[in-house]
Amino acid sequence: xxxxxxxxxxxERVHGVVDTDSFHEFLPPEARVSSPxxxxxxxxxxxxxxxxVGAATLDGRPVLxxxxxxxxxxxxxxxxxxxxxxxxxxRARAERPAAVVILFDSGGVRLHEANAGLIAVSEIxxxxxxxxxEGLRFIGLIGxxxxxxxxxxxxxxxxxALVMSEEGRLAMSGPEVIETVRGVEExxxxxxxxxxxxxxxxxxxxxxxxxxxxxxxxxxxxxAAIHLLDTxxxxxxxxxxxxxxxxxxRWQRFGSSTDAPEIWQALGVPADADVAMxxxxxxxxxxxxxxxxxx
Amino acid sequence: MKRDEILKALFPAGWEPTALxxxxxxxxxxxxxxxxxxxxxxxxxxxxxxxxLRMAAAVLATxxxxxxxxxxxxxxxxxxxxxxxDELLGLNGYMAHLAKCVEIARGRGHVILSVVYGEAVSGGxxxxxxxxxxxxxxxxxxxxxxxxxxxxRITKLPLERVEVxxxxxxxxxxxxxxxxxxxxxxxxxxxxxxxxxxxxxxxxLAELRAMDVADRRIDGRIAxxxxxxxxxxxxxxxxxxxxxx
Amino acid sequence: xxxLQYEVEARGAATARKPVxxxxxxxxxxxxLVEAGGAPExxxxxxxxxxxxxxxxxxxxxxxxxxxxxxxxxxIEIHDVGATPAVVSLRLDQALEAWxxxxx
Numbered sequence: 001x002x003x004x005x006x007x008x009x010x011x012e013r014v015h016g017v018v019d020t021d022s023f024h025e026f027l028p029p030e031a032r033v034s035s036p037x038x039x040x041x042x043x044x045x046x047x048x049x050x051x052x053v054g055a056a057t058l059d060g061r062p063v064l065x066x067x068x069x070x071x072x073x074x075x076x077x078x079x080x081x082x083x084x085x086x087x088x089x090x091r092a093r094a095e096r097p098a099a100v101v102i103l104f105d106s107g108g109v110r111l112h113e114a115n116a117g118l119i120a121v122s123e124i125x126x127x128x129x130x131x132x133x134e135g136l137r138f139i140g141l142i143g144x145x146x147x148x149x150x151x152x153x154x155x156x157x158x159x160x161a162l163v164m165s166e167e168g169r170l171a172m173s174g175p176e177v178i179e180t181v182r183g184v185e186e187x188x189x190x191x192x193x194x195x196x197x198x199x200x201x202x203x204x205x206x207x208x209x210x211x212x213x214x215x216x217x218x219x220x221x222x223x224a225a226i227h228l229l230d231t232x233x234x235x236x237x238x239x240x241x242x243x244x245x246x247x248x249x250r251w252q253r254f255g256s257s258t259d260a261p262e263i264w265q266a267l268g269v270p271a272d273a274d275v276a277m278x279x280x281x282x283x284x285x286x287x288x289x290x291x292x293x294x295x
Numbered sequence: 296m297k298r299d300e301i302l303k304a305l306f307p308a309g310w311e312p313t314a315l316x317x318x319x320x321x322x323x324x325x326x327x328x329x330x331x332x333x334x335x336x337x338x339x340x341x342x343x344x345x346x347x348l349r350m351a352a353a354v355l356a357t358x359x360x361x362x363x364x365x366x367x368x369x370x371x372x373x374x375x376x377x378x379x380x381d382e383l384l385g386l387n388g389y390m391a392h393l394a395k396c397v398e399i400a401r402g403r404g405h406v407i408l409s410v411v412y413g414e415a416v417s418g419g420x421x422x423x424x425x426x427x428x429x430x431x432x433x434x435x436x437x438x439x440x441x442x443x444x445x446x447x448r449i450t451k452l453p454l455e456r457v458e459v460x461x462x463x464x465x466x467x468x469x470x471x472x473x474x475x476x477x478x479x480x481x482x483x484x485x486x487x488x489x490x491x492x493x494x495x496x497x498x499x500l501a502e503l504r505a506m507d508v509a510d511r512r513i514d515g516r517i518a519x520x521x522x523x524x525x526x527x528x529x530x531x532x533x534x535x536x537x538x539x540x
Numbered sequence: 541x542x543x544l545q546y547e548v549e550a551r552g553a554a555t556a557r558k559p560v561x562x563x564x565x566x567x568x569x570x571x572x573l574v575e576a577g578g579a580p581e582x583x584x585x586x587x588x589x590x591x592x593x594x595x596x597x598x599x600x601x602x603x604x605x606x607x608x609x610x611x612x613x614x615x616i617e618i619h620d621v622g623a624t625p626a627v628v629s630l631r632l633d634q635a636l637e638a639w640x641x642x643x644x
Contacts, residue, residue, distance in 0.1 A: 009564060026536045029573050030559040033535070036528060037466050041450050042541045044590050044619050046565040047573055053536055071564040079466070083529035086517065087536025094537070109417065111449050113466045114440035116526060118417060119479045119516060122425035125391075126514050129398035154421055157391035172386040172418055178377045187379045198383050209385045237358060237403070240395045244355060247348055247389055254384055255345070263383070 002217045005143040006167045010052045010067035013103050016218035017225060018056035018065060025054035027084060035078050037113040046072045049080040053088045059226045064092045067103035070146025075106030077151060078113040082120025089127040092136055098229050099137040107174065108150020121151030128158045132235040139228045141221050142168035149174045160233040161211040163224040164201035170209065171199040197260040202275055202283060206264055206293055215280040267292030296433055298337035301369060301412040304492040321353050327497030332357040335369035342419040343376030347389040350423065354396040358403055365406040365500055370424045371413025394422035401428065401512060406503045411436045428503055428511045429481040432471040439469030465525045478520025542592045546602050550583040552610025560638045563631040570620040570628060572635040577615040589620040601625045609636045
């Protein structure tokens with residue numbers, strides 16, 4: 001039976017993505033390693049500071065896993081939350097698992113401990129890229145209610161590969177932030193279709209920002225993660241130069257675009273295609289025939 | 296400091312710009328007798344997809360054409376560009392790409408340094424200056440995510456209470472001193488000694504050059520934050536996640 | 541923030557096993573951590589709540605919980621962000637169900 005990724009908690013997602021009963025958590029809730037700063041601001045804490053980290057197997061292979069809890073402060077990264085991720089990556093550098101799998105669900109830096117959160121995000125980025133340079137593989141899954149924004153959006157794009165669902169959202173600034181600063185004409189955050197077209201999984205997949213597109217189903221995320229354990233992964237001067245060429249071309253072609261459909265059609269999506277209505281299989285099949293999709 | 300003041304203070308004998316625009320600069324300069332690549336932002340510019348790409352190109356050009364040359368970021372930015380168009384194209388992907396270029400440079404032996412001379416805010420700082428082997432800021436510079444009134448609104452606490460708490464903890468209020476105490480900045484450079492700033496930069500560069508690549512790749516900021524008492528939990532958490540059975 | 545500590549009478553001694561967490565610290569919600577520990581005929585409950593002045597209501601909800609469940613010998617800790625009594629009761633029920641489930 002389909003179990004939605006979008007609505008599940010971080011722990012439910014982890015247990016559903018990895019092999020049954022294989023998950024072993026580090027610093028579990030009963031360790032009570034939570035944020036000292038929330039208490040100082042008289043705000044309620046979470047036993048795990050909004051992130052689950054541990055070891056498991058995926059299709060029988062050892063992986064380290066992290067899952068952010070988007071329902072706690074929007075999954076935002078503070079000192080402890082961030083350090084749990086850094087610690088997991090350092091552990092990966094020693095243990096050499098088949099992959100580090102990160103289930104993103106976070107709006108970025110936790111404003112209640114903003115300086116600690118910002119530094120932590122930069123430490124996570126450095127740790128991810130440092131580990132990739134040593135040949136470790138990072139797989140990100142994006143499909144939670146909180147989306148993947150701000151510093152977390154940067155961390156996600158430092159991974160080798162990303163899996164997204166239609167409901168997953170990936171961007172730097174959230175639409176609300178842009179609307180607040182630049183006005184509703186720039187970005188109407190209540191226009192859900194617009195938000196979806198700009199930040200949603202289908203657009204990111206067509207653009208080549210996401211590597212796999214799946215239904216909002218934990219089992220589908222699991223299957224995609226397993227598949228990505230064996231796809232080519234490279235982090236070298238040559239690979240970043242190739243990415244540079246792709247990004248430069250995108251900027252060249254679409255730097256004056258204001259909405260997604262014009263980009264989709266330029267990439268080869270048929271003008272009469274109802275992208276929003278397609279299920280995952282139909283959409284992926286259609287995208288496979290887009291000559292311009294630079295994945 | 297303003298752009299022209301910092302350039303004059305750091306490179307009193309002049310430098311070789313290949314781009315010197317209102318809000319962007321790029322070129323080479325001699326520091327302590329050796330040439331470094333200089334990549335900088337000015338006038339609190341917003342970092343959009345195009346600027347991230349431009350800085351990435353500058354890093355890659357140095358890696359390709361001048362192996363091992365140190366790279367110096369000089370920063371004044373109000374953060375990421377807040378435009379729908381940039382988000383549509385995947386601004387986070389462009390910024391992450393810049394971080395990857397810096398990491399590749401580091402791995403190939405380039406020393407990376409950053410100096411905040413104006414303002415550094417969130418997304419504009421994360422994949423530029425914060426990626427450096429060693430991060431510095433001038434004493435009158437500003438590093439922040441948000442100001443205290445905005446924090447008070449979000450936490451629904453009275454501003455006066457937040458201001459009192461800000462005196463007690465470096466964790467949420469703006470300021471380079473806080474970023475030093477938390478281990479992020481290697482040092483805060485006093486900016487009232489003109490010629491002295493060039494020597495300070497040369498010393499910092501010499502210190503990094505003396506380390507081997509493997510040591511430079513170790514991010515020592517969590518340990519520094521613990522030693523300075525500005526981040527009390529992170530080091531313990533990293534250690535426990537790394538070693539817990 | 542307010543911290544409330546209760547001990548309610550409860551039947552049945554739970555066997556020592558792995559801690560259970562349900563719910564999340566979020567507006568209108570609460571997270572509940574259940575662990576073994578304490579006297580077999582009593583259940584110790586430690587509440588951290590963002591809402592001030594609801595002591596009597598917590599007392600009633602928790603006493604009712606002790607009567608409905610075999611929670612003796614358990615230690616429960618709650619992080620609450622203004623959950624209604626119905627939500628608190630639901631989370632406690634889920635927590636106990638998960639605790640008993642895992643016994644298998």
